Amino acid sequence: MTYYYKGFPQSERDEKIDMINLDELERRVKDIMPEGAYYYIASGSENEWTWRNNTSAFNHYQIIPRALTDMDHPSTDTEFMGMKLKTPVMISPIACHGIAHKDAEIATQKGAAMAGALFASSTYANKSVEEIAAAAPEAPRFLQLYLSKDWKFNEMVLDLAKKAGYKGILLTVDALVSGYREANLRTNFTYPVPLDFFTRYLGGKGEGQSVAQMYAASAQKIGPEDVKRIKEISGLPVFVKGVMSGDDAKRSIEAGADGIVVSNHGGREIDGAPATIDVLPEVARAVNHQVPIILDSGVRRGSHVFKALAMGADLVGIGRPYLYGLALGGPQGVASVIEQLNKELLIDMQLTGCKTIEDVKHADIRNIHYDRDDWPSNTDPRIRKAYPVTKENQIKPSEDAHTGASAH
Template identity: 45%
Template sequence: MIEQEKEKKMINDSRRGFLKSAAIGSALVVGAEMSPIAAAFADEIPKVTYTGGYKAGTAVQELELLDLVEIEQRAAKVIPKGGFGYIAGGAGDEWTLRENRAAFERKQITPRVLTGKGAVDLRAEILGISIASPIIVCPMGGQGLAHVTAEAGMAMGAAAGNTIMALSTVSTLSMEQVAAAAGGPKWFQLYLQTDDGVNRDLLRRAKAAGYKAIVLTVDSTATGNREADARNNFTFPLPFGNLVGKGSGGNIHALNASFAQKIDAKAIEFVLTESGLPVIVKGISSPDDALLAIRAGASAIQISNHGGRQLDGSPATFTVLPAVAKAVDRKVPIILDSGIRRGQDVFKALASGADIVGLGRPAYYGLALGGWKGVHSVLKFLNRELSMVMQLAGAQTVEDIKRTNLA
């Protein structure tokens, strides 16, 4: 009874005041996998409407996980082929996609077993926000491709895991709908548009909706050659909720054409001025770019190669991390994404200069397989694995990890 009351309170908190719209129904298909308490609140979860016969996941359930690698193939059975290719695929020959994983294998953690340190403490903080662990959820577009609850489900899972969710400009649901669907801290990711009026509107809406920072993505002035999309003749079966009425619809080609093809330090200053929020510059691989961003007013740097989806042949984020961290010299926090699948990866990233890591595709797959509960399951699993690694490596806190030397 006590556990049911706790679950009821958590669901109430995470769904407070959800904004319904004409495009989003109020009923979610409820199956046997949902708990009675979750089912009682199902009318508050949005259900997106697809075109062309597209059918994404509907289950809301906790997941049994052995690792966050095999979850991809499980998700492939739930997400339609075109959508899965869009999510899982990389650019070109996908060398960078593979290298993001392989780079972690070239560094080792030396166990420390006589430190006398006890139970670990995963808690972390970034830009004044306290979170359960140094793991946040990256911005990822079109989450309705994975599950009928789309970004509302992702936001609920992140809130249940007491961490930050970053919402993409090209989300299925609007930023206002996602903000109202779940509690917990959120950042808004901006793909800078050619029309400054659109940019200004997006930034002001994000601040009004309660987003705590802007993640300015700077590595998307052109779109990588994602061959899976061409092979699958993929078109989005859903609109982009933040850009309705701006000529984008669900047409990814029209959307890409609207992205700014030139981004410099002035863009960072523009975002700062128009939003009045901290700006995280995402898509950094070069120490010089990191320093340019900081001089322009960036509050944090996100080392990212878009999960291997942009410039194939570019180095893994973990490979460039030490050089960027040395240049940044703790002036601002560093977030690293792309390739995180293991607690060991998180540990190695923090030991090499990152302050926080961003989780991408595994959270997407968790959403596909189990809705918000699936996302929460993925976060819990990665936190458990990180906790185990820390215990065996002799690191009691996140700060201890940062003082660790890798072999």
């Protein structure tokens, strides 16, 4: 179940994951993942205000149920940029999947394909674009680009991605330098497994590098001309990833962007930035259906997916949860994470009369202020107290009893 790369433990699991919700995976993965790797995933920058509020801000918006809709059997099937998908949930790019699983991005791609989801692999992936593509040849995939100061490196990355059949580029513009990630500093985290593009180009650089060192090689200056140049070199659609305002969305489209990704890097860059769901309406108004919109950062529930779609997104990306699923279950674990979100999303669709994802995009969402909106459920393990055991409340064993109740 565990493989060691130079002493670093990597999961070899490939199994479905039973779960009640995605949050519990973050607690369970600690049992199999080293502390530094865990906190590389499960942390944000500085005081982590944005990281926390990315999720809690979804509670600023409420889904209005609908009655007498005469509808059943909703479907999560959707189409995006000509690609037929089984879910509006997308696998957003994260570096170095090898910290979660021996097969790294190969396993993630297999899991995404099982679930019929779009997968975006990172410039800082452990596996090559050819290996990722071979894992699921018919599956759709994008490449996320950290623009390098070295355009020969950029040209190599874009050329290889196109030859491997990638369908689009996500240009990250919100990470010109690394955010101040205190958890990485406290655990002295460095990338423990080689990163393919750097191995090809620089003969192994990447393994043993800190996050800040890796970002130092990236371009600290990105402008409209870079978008145009990437489009010309790759011949692929280019999405600008890291847009948090209407003005930036307009500037991106004017530069030739084929899509917008509303993202604050999962709260890993500027601490104090607003939650993505709170700026989505402004960006959607500015875009005005000219190009598709993807939203990521903080998504943990099917209701979050529903709200994002209803407020202007065409796809909704997840990040940290699928890496926990990858560690706990490999390809099937990744698929399990997407299936859990689909399960919750379908309930919301049924209760609002939304038969299709297109219907969800026209659902009624309100913004009603509540004093406190981030309480966990009363059965959440973080607050749940031990249930009392008395003579009167115990279920007696019986071969004929099939109550479905829990026994102590």
